[in-house]
Amino acid sequence: MKIGVLTGGGDCPGLNAVIRGAVRKSLLLGYEVIGIKNGWKGLLEKNYYKLDHDAISGILHRGGTILGSSRTNLYEEGKNYYQLAIDNYKEMGLDALIAIGGEDTLGVAAKLYKDGVNVIGVPKTIDNDLSGTDYTFGFDTAINIATDAIDRLHTTAESHNRVLVVEVMGRHAGWIALHAGLAGGADITLIPEKPSTIKEICRVLKQRHDRGKTFSVVVVSEGAKVKIDSEEDNSLILQNLKKDSFGHVALGGIGNIVADAIENEIGYETRAVVLGHIQRGGTPTAFDRVLGSRFGIKAAELVHNKDFGKMTALRGTRIVAVSLEEAVGTLKTVDDEIYNEAQILFG
Numbered sequence: 001m002k003i004g005v006l007t008g009g010g011d012c013p014g015l016n017a018v019i020r021g022a023v024r025k026s027l028l029l030g031y032e033v034i035g036i037k038n039g040w041k042g043l044l045e046k047n048y049y050k051l052d053h054d055a056i057s058g059i060l061h062r063g064g065t066i067l068g069s070s071r072t073n074l075y076e077e078g079k080n081y082y083q084l085a086i087d088n089y090k091e092m093g094l095d096a097l098i099a100i101g102g103e104d105t106l107g108v109a110a111k112l113y114k115d116g117v118n119v120i121g122v123p124k125t126i127d128n129d130l131s132g133t134d135y136t137f138g139f140d141t142a143i144n145i146a147t148d149a150i151d152r153l154h155t156t157a158e159s160h161n162r163v164l165v166v167e168v169m170g171r172h173a174g175w176i177a178l179h180a181g182l183a184g185g186a187d188i189t190l191i192p193e194k195p196s197t198i199k200e201i202c203r204v205l206k207q208r209h210d211r212g213k214t215f216s217v218v219v220v221s222e223g224a225k226v227k228i229d230s231e232e233d234n235s236l237i238l239q240n241l242k243k244d245s246f247g248h249v250a251l252g253g254i255g256n257i258v259a260d261a262i263e264n265e266i267g268y269e270t271r272a273v274v275l276g277h278i279q280r281g282g283t284p285t286a287f288d289r290v291l292g293s294r295f296g297i298k299a300a301e302l303v304h305n306k307d308f309g310k311m312t313a314l315r316g317t318r319i320v321a322v323s324l325e326e327a328v329g330t331l332k333t334v335d336d337e338i339y340n341e342a343q344i345l346f347g
């Protein structure tokens, strides 16, 4: 068999571990593997190279992706990209494709499967918002980076008697904010699933300061919905009009708006820090290297068994296969149970 591997969407730590796991297992099974460059874009351009032992040597601990990535949507309205992709898949002599990506890349994979392509998906995203799997790889690294940042901000916030607002990634789901907030001891965490107002946030901070504390740390997801006052919804102010081919706006900036609003409301000196792509770059944690490697191996096994249209998933401690279509059907957002636990530690 000839297998193509590609990585799409935002990069994330652990991608190279998946590629290595998938290639090593495929080579053991006697298959040929090619790496398709820059996600679905590479399939349109027939941009690929052979992945042998040498090509995947020394990459396990490296962040990013040796294959490159893009946010190309093969099913973008008004374009016939998917037809060209299917033609190229056949022309390149491929028997199967392993697509490593998040909701967008795997959404395309699910559609390609329906259109007759032998696809296997691997769930990647620092946001941890894919259904069907307990965790996506990359999330653990992101929350460790964010927790480390919160720890550092705590000490400087305390020295200067300030409120520090830390903006983390998380477009539709607040998993990064919630976990990093819990681990870092945030005094309040704002996530997309739980809209809040500046008045409520300030009430929590004031209570804390009334207890004698002179500093606070606020963690906010980039996609959080915060109202400055009852009329105005912050999420609207933050929308950048430029959209990618999947229709997503570029987020970023809510931290500064929240910080200004807190200072205006209660007069505490407040500063903001936007962690941004730092959360996606660099060395993966041991957890993400292990999860990525196991996902890669499982993906190659699914190809071997011709069990297409599936996504590798972590359930408990086991790696299993779930339906790609179901996995991309609904996003996994933060549930009330864990949010209520986190809330107990606010203030």
Ligand code: F6P
Binding pocket: 010, 102, 125, 126, 127, 169, 170, 171, 222, 250, 251, 280
């Ligand atoms: O989907 C992962 C993610 O990191 C989101 O948290 C974030 O909104 C988005 O990607 C940023 O994408 P880009 O790197 O294209 O700006």
